[in-house]
Amino acid sequence: MEFKFTEENIQKINSVLVKYPTKKAAVMPVLYIAQEQNGWISLEVMKEVASILEITEEEVLGVVTFYTMYHQKPMGKYHIQVCTNVSCMLRGAYPIYDKVREKFGINNGDVTADQKFSLEEVECMGSCGTAPMIAVNEDFYENLTLEKAEEILESFKNRN
């Protein structure tokens, strides 16, 4: 499917470009803008980004595949990230992670059939002092207990 940036996003890209001496340097922020518009980074998105920034498609692909925050497939409407790194692990992250898997019947990297939820086991999110945590899209939910985590997941289940 062909991908074109919206007029509004073209403006955003232009305001990003002034921050860097080269067009190539804007690839990360431009990919974020693309991901916000398209939901994920498809091959068509990469082609369009490459053409706008006047770099090769391979250079864009290299960046997309290196960084974990660019999704290479459509993710759920609610992307649930559970940190299981040491500080969270010590305070009960794995039972929470298992709870998410059980509740939505998905494993790391999976998306539910209705495209509503996706799960990612993530590395340290900087919530060590407020561990354990989960993040849903851009929001952090911290200082969790298993019960609190369940409550939060349930509330998302009931959302549209």
Added chain:
Amino acid sequence: MERIVLPEIENLHQLDVYIQNQGYEAAKKAFSQTPDEIIDQVKKSGLRGRGGAAFSAGLKWSFMPKTTNKPKYLCINGDESEPGSFKDRQIFEFNPHQLIEGILITCYAIGAKVAYIYIRGEYHKWIKLMQKAVDDAYAAGYIGEKMKEKFSNEFACDIYIHKGAGAYICGEESSLMNSIEGQRGYPRIKPPFPAQNGLWGCPTTINNVETITNVPAIINKGWEWFSKIGEPKHPGTILYGISGHVNKPGVYELPSGTLLTDLIYKYAGGVPGNKKVLCVIPGGSSMPPIRGDQIEGVKMDAESLKAVGSAIGTAGVMVMDEDTDLVKVLARISKFYHHESCGQCTPCREGTGWLEKILNRLVRGEGSSSDLDLLISVANNIEGNTICALGEAAAWPVKFMVTRFRDYFEARVKKQVTLSVSNKVHSMRQTAIPLADVSK
């Protein structure tokens, strides 16, 4: 104790509140002096980097060439992805203008016209908070061309935020530069060092968020004042992030050299259930762990921790109680480094995977004593054989945890239920309590 980086002032993140509290006065003062005078003061203050290496900040600045036709850059490293570290986040949220003011002074001292604040991508909220502070400062004329008017000085610089995208390696300074340039975050071979050949081949200085946030206070109150706080060889306060098995985890700003036991028991409220301390990682997951019976009398500063065979790192203290399964912890740490290895160097790319595999075998109870030697051997072959320090970061926890807790690991491998490691457990209690059943 006065807090320097995170003062107890309500709503300090707001520009007007910051200004009411002497905000941007240090920048004004700095701009009336020469760049060399500023570098000299920071050198004399003894300020050392808070990002991990604890290198002298003033000395680093002095490496920037004085005469060059190329533009100079400043990068602020706010990637903060080391497990156990969550201090810079507090600065973005509670005191962003002091960071901005520190950046202005640093740019002036090194002659940079553009500064990038590299913030890890996962910090969505904190990126927005920091962006708001930058926007407010721009609007009020504290950043950008309007600075000339505001400070009655010819100096002006721009500050931009660059959002990372989930790669721990980008906290390594040369990867961070590649990432800003729009490439994969591969570390570069050094030399040349960033001061000679940094962003787009131009002279670049890279400093940690906390380091730079200290700068306005040093200029305002003088280097003598700063140099007298805490330990003489590593002066100032440090943002200690305490996590894991403590009652009150969080960030505590205290003088360098604060006792590790004070951090755990006095400030972080001790260990839940009054359990004993089995292991402490003092500076983020890459630093060599310390045994529970070693923590008495240990001071939290670069020199003191070096003396006990560890390092200050980011001062992210992770506490593990007597019931912790260290094999599982080490396996999780190794999983992290395997996941985050950029893959450029074979010893790291392959070695971190082997470490994870062997440790997972141990977790499953299928390991043997020879696996412990194998772990150390693999770690030794990674350490020192890679472009960047991720090799060491992956090797050290394995090497030091296996050697320092050898009897624990031996017992775990032999599936012994009762582990006689009570002598290695730190407790405020007098009674020795055996470890939990690890055969589970």
